């Protein structure tokens with residue numbers, strides 16, 4: 001089974017309008033996951049290559065850049081003949097580098113409370129090939145579902 005974290009729980013689903021603890025409202029165009037375990041390892045859910053990785057967020061003060069996703073990894077993959085970009089946000093650190101080929105199930109980092117985040121979690125969102133839109137990750141990977 002494909003899992004993004006061990007024993008995943010979805011803490012914020014795709015497409016909901018949310019009011020965040022600081023009063024801002026947004027439409028959540030990704031899915032937030034936490035693990036029921038103490039293990040914060042994040043696993044690749046769709047194999048591909050690393051298009052982008054960012055590691056330096058921890059040097060930036062927490063709310064200095066409120067829209068950022070903290071440290072992140074973007075993995076470009078092909079599903080059903082179509083290209084998608086899977087973006088994993090709010091990582092405390094990542095352990096992959098740009099250009100690396102990453103199989104399903106490989107640990108790619110550790111989630112944290114990093115960037116514009118209220119509590120440790122990993123946010124997964126999926127962009128279309130030309131980056132013009134976002135897709136519900138569960139439409140591509142149904143088994144990803146948390147409880």
Ligand SMILES: [Zn+2]
Pocket residue numbers: 012028030031032122123124
């Ligand atoms: Zn999120």
